[in-house]
Amino acid sequence: DQQVKQNSPSLSVQEGRISILNCDYTNSMFDYFLWYKKYPAEGPTFLISISSIKDKNEDGRFTVFLNKSAKHLSLHIVPSQPGDSAVYFCAASLTEGYQGGSEKLVFGKGTKLTVNP
Amino acid sequence: NAGVTQTPKFQVLKTGQSMTLQCAQDMNHNSMYWYRQDPGMGLRLIYYSASEGTTDKGEVPNGYNVSRLNKREFSLRLESAAPSQTSVYFCASSYHGELFFGEGSRLTVL
Numbered sequence: 681d682q683q684v685k686q687n688s689p690s691l692s693v694q695e696g697r698i699s700i701l702n703c704d705y706t707n708s709m710f711d712y713f714l715w716y717k718k719y720p721a722e723g724p725t726f727l728i729s730i731s732s733i734k735d736k737n738e739d740g741r742f743t744v745f746l747n748k749s750a751k752h753l754s755l756h757i758v759p760s761q762p763g764d765s766a767v768y769f770c771a772a773s774l775t776e777g778y779q780g781g782s783e784k785l786v787f788g789k790g791t792k793l794t795v796n797p
Numbered sequence: 798n799a800g801v802t803q804t805p806k807f808q809v810l811k812t813g814q815s816m817t818l819q820c821a822q823d824m825n826h827n828s829m830y831w832y833r834q835d836p837g838m839g840l841r842l843i844y845y846s847a848s849e850g851t852t853d854k855g856e857v858p859n860g861y862n863v864s865r866l867n868k869r870e871f872s873l874r875l876e877s878a879a880p881s882q883t884s885v886y887f888c889a890s891s892y893h894g895e896l897f898f899g900e901g902s903r904l905t906v907l
Contacts, residue, residue, distance in 0.1 A: 689837070712894050723801070723887055723898030724840070769839060773894055784855070785896060787832075789839035 683707050684772050686788035694796055699757040701791050703770030706751065710772040714785065715744060715755050718767045727768070728755070760795045767792045799823050803888050803899035810878045810906045818873040818902050820888030828891045829871035830855075831863060833884040834901075840887065846871055878906045 685704045693699045703713075711732040716724040730737040730744045730753065737744050743756045757764055770788040801822045810816055822829065831843040842855030846865040860882060862874045875882055883906045889896040 686839075714895070716896075721901070723889075723900050724896075725898070726895050729894065771896075784842065784845065787840040789837060 682788075683710075684770055684786050684788040686768075686770050686791050688791050689789070690792045690794070692794045692796060693760050695762055696759045699755075699760045699764065699793055699795065701755040701757075701768050701770075701793065703753045703755075703788055704751055705753075705772050707772070707774065707786075708748075708751065709774055710786075712773040713744070713746060713753050714771045714773070715742075716769040716771060716787075718769065718790070724769060757793075760793075762795050762797050765793055765795050801888055801890055801897055801899035803886075803902050805902060806900065807903050808905070810875075810904065812879060812906060814878050814906075815874065815876050816878065816904075817875075818886055818888070818904075819870070820872065820899060821870045822888075822890040822897070823869065824890060824892065824897065825868070826890035826892050826897070827868070829865065830889045830891070830896065831861075831871070831873045832887045832889065832898075833857065834887060835884050843873065843886075875904075878904075880906045882906050 683706050714729040715727040717727045718724040728739050728742050728744050730746050746753045767790045769790045771785040804819045827848045830845040832840045841857050844863040846852045849868045852863050864872045886902045888899045
């Protein structure tokens with residue numbers, strides 16, 4: 681039973697256009713959401729996060745939107761650049777599962793973004 | 798800036814062999830984790846350690862053991878490797894909800 685779903689395994693966009701990556705979750709108790717970016721042969725790196733008390737968080741070209749009623753979040757990249765080509769993982773955290781400082785994240789399966797020059 | 802360091806980066810094992818993946822972090826984080834990544838499966842938590850001296854099972858712990866040797870080091874052991882354990886393994890540590898990952902260890906079990 682997947683608690684965090686990324687239904688698009690891949691996405692291809694043209695350089696300069698907007699990339700929109702989507703993520704759905706089933707557990708309404710999740711209260712913190714993150715996006716990670718992963719290049720081949722490297723570990724995932726943190727990109728941007730959002731708390732459940734907000735509906736938008738922006739950091740440069742990256743914006744994450746959260747729709748709690750729909751249990752849906754999305755990552756917007758504007759403008760997209762070839763260097764953004766990577767696998768993007770959505771992750772969610774359950775504060776009630778917080779054990780002595782351990783933040784257990786539940787990850788989606790990832791979306792491979794390709795930005796074409 | 799070392800961050801999270803994993804060794805080895807690559808390993809090939811035969812079924813039934815044992816091995817230990819080593820992980821160390823220099824960020825003074827309390828929590829450490831072991832994930833595996835398989836095609837089409839995303840990142841799945843194997844074991845985690847909230848603090849030195851404690852470990853807990855994650856989503857897919859079967860076939861693995863862990864040791865939190867001290868605050869810096871968290872090792873993952875395969876006692877009797879199976880082909881189903883062929884995967885890329887990532888160690889991570891965390892601070893305030895953000896995970897910091899190592900570069901990964903690619904393990905192949907023949």
